[in-house]
Amino acid sequence: MRCSWILSALVVVWLVPAAVAQEAGPRRADAVRHLAPEARARVVEHDPRVRFTTRPVPGGRVDVASGVLRAEYQAVGAASLARAAAPEVTAQRYLARRAAAFGWTPEVSDLELASVHRTPYSSHVVFRQTYRGVPVFNRTVKVNLDADGRPVMVFSGYAPDVAAQPALRVVPTLEADAAVARAGAVVSKAPVRAAAPELVVVPDAPPRLAWKVIVWPTDYPAEWEVLVDAHDGTLIQLMDLSTHAGKGHGAHAPASAEALGSATPPATAAGTVSGTGFVFDPNPLAGAGVVYGGAYVDAGDADTPVLTEALREVALPGITQGADGLYRLEGPHVRIVGDASIGIAAYTPPAEPTPDGFRYTRSNPFFEAVNAYYHIDASQRYVQALEVGDIQKTGVRVNPHGLGAFDDSKYYTSLNAIAFGLGGVDDAEDADVVLHEYGHALLxxxxxxxxxxxxxxxxxxxxxxxxxxxxxxxxxxAGKAGRTDWQTLMEWDSGDGTLWSGRSLGRSGRYPQDTRCDDSFSCNIYEDGLLWATTLMELWDALGRDTQGRVITDRLTLFSHAYLSHPVTMADAAQALVRADSALYGGAHIDVLYQVLSARGFLEAVAAPILMHEPLASTEQQGGTVRLRTRVVGTAIASVTVTYGYDTDTPTIALPLVAEGDGVYAADLPLPETGGEVAYYLTATSDQGGQARLPADGTVYRFFAGPDGIPPLILHEPLRQTPTAAWPPDVVADVRDDAGVDSVWVVFAIEDAAGTERTQGAFGLAYDGDHYRGTFPLVKVDEGDRLRYRLFARDAAAAKNEAVLPEQGTFDVRISARGVLQAYDFETATAFAATGVWAQGVPTFGLRVARSGEQVWSTAPQTTYPAEAGVSSLTMPALNLDGYAHVALV
Ligand SMILES: [Zn+2]
Known part of the structure; x- marks a missing residue:
């Protein structure tokens, strides 16, 4: 069963090799000079179509050219959106409501749901812009929601002009294979590997249909994204998607290629154990408290007594024993591989007869494998301990010598893999280089x-x-290092600046005026990036020069990344940190964040207090009061006030709030004696005269007090034609009500083809945390039968208000018995039940492909098959085969 569901998504194409240009002199990863001349002219550092010039507006950024919103740091009027609905449903409703500001149509018909990511504290919904069903290149919209499912922050790369362009033919003239061949030919004369090409619409004026091809050369390190016009074959642009360590020119000679043997096949696992190995932690210079030089030099990767002395013995948890009895560095979070597709050089990974066999000295070509494995595995375990959701949990692949003699290292985004080079000091010998590349993988x-x-x-x-x-x-x-200058990065790899310039935190300046990345030609991504790194360290200092400061800073930054979307700015990243603090800590560090980030220009200084408030929900209580609370951030708060009124758009009755401590202010808000709608807004004033208001957009919060006479709202995608084999089908509904939902149920009848009623009945739907779900009873149905049903919902109000859908008539469903009876897509949760090693997941081990996109059901999709697995089973939902003679499972 497993094999039939796993098909290749990654097409590996070997183009006809021609003469491979011979390299001479020191080798740096300068990818552009390897390209065919016509391709060189098409290389871009970034997508020029997404170079928006934006200007800050209160609560966001606006595109200067088109006037549409690019970033909305405080979602407007989202308080009233349902919490019961799935995040993607709420997100879509929000996008419809904000259509005018973001530049799409209220139907939001050209934004297609691309992904939903949930954490315990938030959800993040990504939509992809489409043009007549084809994805628009690089254009996505991300809606971030809070734990209650309310939109809080939106980023948009939407191209407002594309939809209005004259019709473009979206059926390609150029075959996919021809596009791959074209892309490969301009990237290298040597063989290349290519992923399956994707059809996109490039939002030029007029728009162009293009094949997007990812190409990995085999003679130099790069990951080219090539756009080829899908009608006339014109080369549109090339961009290298891989990162690299950003080293300056080195004075060193290339290291000799070592151990560049053929790759070993993936091990068939017999089990996992904890191994033992030697590493540098973080590197010999920091450990010993010395600078590069004397006995502490690379010396052609030689062992010396002091460098052997610097080795530390560590545990290597989760490594795998293969069926051949040998242990390999293949664990749950990182796998050392020899595959030359990760970089340009094959590598023979270590395979040892005993788990403690990984104790190599640095001259051994296996040492870099151990060092990379240990530091990445430990880094992922630390990420998990921070409890900010799964980030890169299923693991990266690493070729420790993948860049061969190049003095560089790369994270390949499309492969989710890291390759290290051997030029100068072997890159994977320095934990700073390893963790830097892994940092790219985490973001x-x-x-x-x-x-x-x-x-x-x-x-x-x-x-x-x-x-x-x-x-x-x-x-x-922790007192574990002899050198205390943690601000110095990659000191072992750079030879403290003698092999290449190295990098160091402590960048001065303010954003944006002292950075230049708004102009790609003068942008130095490493230099400007240091301003962000330096500021994060200042945040750590301000939160406490201790474990607490580190843990909070690491958690906030890691978690904040989930909010971000292309094209991002550092100001967006700063806003995401504030949002992350709200989600993780209830805003406990917002004062510190504003202080540190505004000192560097990433945020506007807090001129006014910041109000945070959970809007009051409707109540059936009449008269009396409800407790209203708000959190106020800022210094010297003079007053906090709620202004309220009944059945009005312009409330006028002011009531002061009283400090409860910890920045929380509260008041007892009177409710109308005879019921009605309460409208209110909050204001806070500081001694300096700064003022804040909630809702920030000048509207008011509203809730209803008194008997609720409004029935629930039922949203339901009617069942379509149902095969008898899929009987009984599920019913799923989204039901919302201010006063809460009491119950949801279905009333149905089944008629035969002649219209005679065969059976009828009713059943309840249960809430699963997102939706109301139920299943029709298992009764006899035949081809040609007709199912009629209606949905009912009752709210929790005293009046027990009821709604029915459809209001008139019934939903009618034809019951069929032909063709595909049932098909399962594994991208979303399915009703499969598994025992033992069967699991649903992204296959990162063995055949790493999935028929439906990313996910498969398979035995141990992310690791080797354990020897002690025993009997495992995968049970699919029951298929009703009553009346079928021949059924095939494929
Ligand atoms: Zn980098």
Missing amino acids: EASAPGLLRSPEGRALHEGWADYWAASYSRRQVE
């Missing part, structure tokens, strides 16, 4: 695609540097 996992703009690249580099420095600083503060 890409939460916010894919940020590398497509210069400022996004700078943010990536800054974050990756921070992630490496966070670990070094943690070691220093």
Whole structure:
């Protein structure tokens, strides 16, 4: 069963090899010079179509050219949106409501749901812009919702002009294979690998239909995204999507290629154990408290007594024993592989007869594998301990020598894999380099695609540097390092600046005037990124120069990434930190965040207090009072006031709130004696005269007090034609009510083809946390039968208000018995039940492909098959085969 559901999504294409240009002299990863001349002219550092110039407006950023909103840091009027609905439903309703500001039509018909990511504290819904059903290149919209399912922050890359363009033919003239061949030919004369091409609409004027092809050359390290016009074959543009370490020119000679053997096949697992190995932690210089030089030099990857002395023995948890009895560095979070598709050089990964066999000294080509495995695995375990949701949990692949003699390292976004080079000091010998590349992998996992703009690249580099420095600083503060200058990054790999310039935190300046990434030509992503890294360290200082400061800063930054979307700015990232603090800590550190981030220009200084408030819900209580609370952030708060009124748009009765401590202010709000709608807004004033108001957009909060006479709202996608094999089908409904939902049920009847009623009945729907669900009873049905049903819902109000859908008549469903009786898509949760090693997941081990996109049901999709697995089973939902003679399961 497993095999039939796994088909190749990644097409590996070997184009005819021609003569491979021979490299001479020191090798740097300068990808552009390898391209065919016509391609060089088409190389972009970023997508030029997404270079929006925006200006800040209260609560967001507006596109100067088109006037549409690009970022909305405080969703407007979202308080009234339902909490019971699924996040994607609420997000879509919000987008419809805000259509005018963002530039799409109120039907939002060209935004297609692309992904939903949930954490315990938030949801993040991504929509993809489409043009006549084809995705528009690089244009997405992200709606971030809070724990209650209310939109809080929106980012948009929407192209408002595309829909209005004259019709473009969206059926390609050029075959996909021809596009791949074209892309491969301009990227290299050597063989290339390519992913299956994707059809996109490039939002030029007029728009162009293009094949997007990802190509990996085999003779130099790069990950080219190539756009080829799908009608006339014109090369539109090329962009390198991989990151690299950003080293300056090195004076060193290339290292000799070592151990570049053929890749070993993936091990068939017999089990997992904890191994033991030697690593540098974080590197020999920091450990010993020395600078590069003397006995502490690379010396052609040689062992020396002091460098052997610097080794530390560590546990290597989760490594795998293969069926051949050998242990390999393949764990749940990182797998050391020899595949030359990760980079350009094959590698033979270590395979040892005993789990403690990974104790190599640095001259051994296996040492870099152990060092990379240990630091990435430990970093992921730390991420999990921070409890900010799964980020890169299923693991990256690493080729420790994948860049061969190049003095560079790369994270390949499309492969989710890291390759390290051997030039100078072997890159994977330095934990700063390992953790920097892994930092890219962590950010890409939460916010894919940020590398497509210069400022996004700078943010990536800054974050990756921070992630490496966070670990070094943690070691220093724990007294585990001899050198205390954790601000110095990659000191072993750079030879303290003698092999290449190295990098160091402590960048001065303010955003945006002292950065240049709004102009791609003068942008230095590493230099400008350091401003972000430096500021995050200042945040750590301000939150406490200790474990607490580190944990809060690491949690906030890691978690905040889920909010971000291409094309990102550092101001967006700062706003996301504030939002993350609201979600994770109830806004406990907002004062500190504003202080630190505004000092560097990433946020506007707090001139006015900041109000945070959970709007009051409707109540059936008449008369008396309800307790109203708000949190106020800021210094020298002079007054906090609620202004309210009944059945009015302009409330006028002011009531002061009293401090309860911890920045919380409260008042008892009187309710109308005879029921009615209460409208209110909040204001806060500081001694300096700064004022804040909620809702910020000048509207009012509203709730109803008194007997509720309004029935629930039922939203339901009617069942379509149902095969007898899928009987009984599920009914799913979204039901909302101010006073709460009491019950939801279905009343139905089944008639035969002649219209005679066969059976009738009713059943209840249960709330599963998102929707109301129920299943029709298992009764006899035949082809040609007709199912008629209606949905009922009753609210929790005293009046027990009821709604029915449809209001007139019934939903009619034809029962059929032909063709595909039942098909399952594994991208969403399915009704399959599994025992043992069967699991649903992204296949990152073995055949790493999924027929329906990303997910499969398979035995151990992310690791090797354990020897002690025993009997495992996968049970699919019952299929009603009554009346079928021949049924096939494929
Ligand atoms: Zn980088």
